[in-house]
Amino acid sequence: MTTSVIDLHAPYKERVADALNNKHLKTALNRSTVRMSAQRISAMGAVDGQTLRNQVRQMKEHVIANLPDLLEQLESNIQANGGQVHWAQDGAEVNRIVLEIARKANVQKVIKSKSMATEEVHLNDALEAAGMQVVETDLGEYIIQLNHEPPSHIVAPVIHRRLEDIAQIMQDKLDMPPTLDPEVMCAVARVKLREEFLKADMGVSGCNFAIAETGTICTVTNEGNGRMTSGMPRVYVVIMGIEKIVPTPEDAFLQYQALCRSATGQNFSVYLSMTSSPRQPGDADGPEEFHVVLLDNGRTDMLEKGYGEALMCIRCGACLNVCPVYREIGGHAYGSTYSGPIGAVISPILHTDVTNSEKLPHASTLCGACREACPVKIDLPRLLLDLRSDQVQAEQGSWFDKVAMQGFVQTMTSRARYENAGKLASVGSNLLAGLTGGNIKFMPPPLTAWTNSRNFPPFAKHSFRELWQERTSRRKEISGERTTPPAP
Numbered sequence: 001m002t003t004s005v006i007d008l009h010a011p012y013k014e015r016v017a018d019a020l021n022n023k024h025l026k027t028a029l030n031r032s033t034v035r036m037s038a039q040r041i042s043a044m045g046a047v048d049g050q051t052l053r054n055q056v057r058q059m060k061e062h063v064i065a066n067l068p069d070l071l072e073q074l075e076s077n078i079q080a081n082g083g084q085v086h087w088a089q090d091g092a093e094v095n096r097i098v099l100e101i102a103r104k105a106n107v108q109k110v111i112k113s114k115s116m117a118t119e120e121v122h123l124n125d126a127l128e129a130a131g132m133q134v135v136e137t138d139l140g141e142y143i144i145q146l147n148h149e150p151p152s153h154i155v156a157p158v159i160h161r162r163l164e165d166i167a168q169i170m171q172d173k174l175d176m177p178p179t180l181d182p183e184v185m186c187a188v189a190r191v192k193l194r195e196e197f198l199k200a201d202m203g204v205s206g207c208n209f210a211i212a213e214t215g216t217i218c219t220v221t222n223e224g225n226g227r228m229t230s231g232m233p234r235v236y237v238v239i240m241g242i243e244k245i246v247p248t249p250e251d252a253f254l255q256y257q258a259l260c261r262s263a264t265g266q267n268f269s270v271y272l273s274m275t276s277s278p279r280q281p282g283d284a285d286g287p288e289e290f291h292v293v294l295l296d297n298g299r300t301d302m303l304e305k306g307y308g309e310a311l312m313c314i315r316c317g318a319c320l321n322v323c324p325v326y327r328e329i330g331g332h333a334y335g336s337t338y339s340g341p342i343g344a345v346i347s348p349i350l351h352t353d354v355t356n357s358e359k360l361p362h363a364s365t366l367c368g369a370c371r372e373a374c375p376v377k378i379d380l381p382r383l384l385l386d387l388r389s390d391q392v393q394a395e396q397g398s399w400f401d402k403v404a405m406q407g408f409v410q411t412m413t414s415r416a417r418y419e420n421a422g423k424l425a426s427v428g429s430n431l432l433a434g435l436t437g438g439n440i441k442f443m444p445p446p447l448t449a450w451t452n453s454r455n456f457p458p459f460a461k462h463s464f465r466e467l468w469q470e471r472t473s474r475r476k477e478i479s480g481e482r483t484t485p486p487a488p
C-alpha cells in the first residue's frame with residue numbers, strides 16, 4: 001500500500017510534522033531534487049548561463065513594466081486569428097467561463113495537459129461537479145489523479161512518490177502486473193491515455209508563454225500530450241496567468257531555453273506546441289474552437305503591493321529543487337498549489353485558500369540558494385523578508401516578536417547592555433542546561449516553540465572578548481619571560 005498523503009488543510013505545523021515523519025517522502029525527494037539540480041547546473045554550464053539569465057531577466061522586466069499593453073496586443077492578435085479571449089478576475093470566474101464554453105459545446109469528456117493555473121482555481125472539481133469526466137494526460141499528473149492527490153512540484157507533480165509507490169498505484173488502479181520497469185509502466189499508461197485522447201470533446205491546458213506579437217500560445221512538454229490536448233478535441237481552452245506573456249517570438253525562444261535548461265536540464269524539450277488559431281480551411285487537424293482565459297486572481301495585487309518581481313517567474317521549479325526546506329518537507333506541506341521559495345512568496349498574495357499562508361514566508365532559511373538557481377535572478381530571499389516585514393507592519397507579528405526585537409535593538413546599541421546581557425544569558429542558560437544534563441531541553445512559552453523540536457545549547461561560559469583578553473595577557477606574560485635577560 002502507498003503511504004498516505006499530507007492533509008493540505010491541516011494546520012501548517014501539522015503538515016510539516018507529517019512530512020518530516022514520512023520516510024518514503026524523504027527518499028523520493030532526495031532521489032529527484034538532487035538529480036534535477038545537477039542536471040540544471042550541467043545544462044546552464046553548457047552555455048553562457050549568466051548571459052542567458054541576464055537576458056531573460058531584462059526581457060521579463062520589460063514585460064512587467066508593459067503588462068497591460070502586451071495583454072491587449074495579445075488579445076487583439078488572438079481575436080484577429082479567429083480565437084476568443086476571456087478575462088477572469090478570480091478562480092470562480094475562470095470556472096464559470098470554462099463551464100459555459102463546455103456546456104455550449106455539449107462536452108462530456110475533458111482531457112488536460114499539465115497546468116498549475118487550473119490547479120490554482122480547482123477547475124477539475126468544477127468540471128466534475130457539472131458531470132463531466134476530466135482526465136489528466138501528463139504522466140505524473142495522471143498518476144496523482146489516479147491516487148486522488150494534488151501535485152507537489154511545479155514541473156514534477158509526482159515527485160513526492162518513489163518509483164515503488166507509483167508502481168503500486170498503477171497496480172491498484174490500472175491492473176498493471178507487478179513491475180518496477182519504467183518503460184513497461186509508461187506503456188501501460190500510454191495505452192489507457194490514447195483511448196481518452198480519442199474520445200475527448202475538449203482539451204484544456206495551461207500556457208508556458210504566449211507571444212503578444214503573434215497571438216500564439218506555447219506549451220512545453222516531453223510526452224506530446226500538450227500537442228494532443230490542443231490538436232485533437234473539438235474545443236481547446238487555455239488557462240493563462242496574465243504574467244505568462246512575452247513580446248516577440250525571439251523572446252519566446254529565449255524564455256524557452258532558460259525554462260528547459262533550468263527545469264529539466266534539457267537543451268530543448270521533446271515538444272514545443274504552438275497554437276495561434278482554431279482549425280483553418282485545409283488544416284489536417286486542430287480545434288474548431290480556440291479560447292484563451294486570462295487569469296488575474298491576485299496577480300495585479302502583487303504588482304500593486306510591490307511584489308511584481310515574483311511575476312517574472314517562468315515556473316521552472318529550480319528554486320524548489322535547491323531549497324533545503326522544500327527538500328525536507330516536499331510540496332504538500334506548504335498547503336498551496338505553489339510550493340518552495342516561489343510558492344512561499346506568491347501563495348500569501350494570490351487569491352487562493354491556503355491554511356496558515358502567513359506562515360509560508362517563514363518557511364525559509366534565507367540561505368540564498370533559490371536566488372542563485374533562478375534563471376530570472378528573482379531575489380526570493382528579499383521578497384520573503386519583505387513579506388515578513390509587511391506582517392510586522394500590519395501588526396500580524398506576535399507580541400513576543402515585537403518585545404524581543406525592541407530588546408535586541410536596545411542591547412545591540414549599548415556595549416554595557418550587550419556585555420551584561422551576555423553574562424546573564426550565560427549564567428541562566430548554563431544553570432538550565434545543568435538541570436537537564438548538557439543541553440536545554442525545555443524553555444517556558446513562547447520559547448517552547450524552539451525546544452519542542454530541538455535542544456537549545458547553553459551560551460559559552462566566557463565571552464569572546466574575555467577569552468581574547470585572557471589570551472593576550474598570557475602571550476604578554478610568555479613573551480615577557482623570554483625577553484627578560486637571565487639574572488647575572
Ligand code: SF4
Pocket residue numbers: 154262312313314315316317318319320342370373374375376377378
Ligand atoms: S522563482 Fe525562479 S527558480 Fe523559482 S520557479 Fe520561478 S523562475 Fe524558476
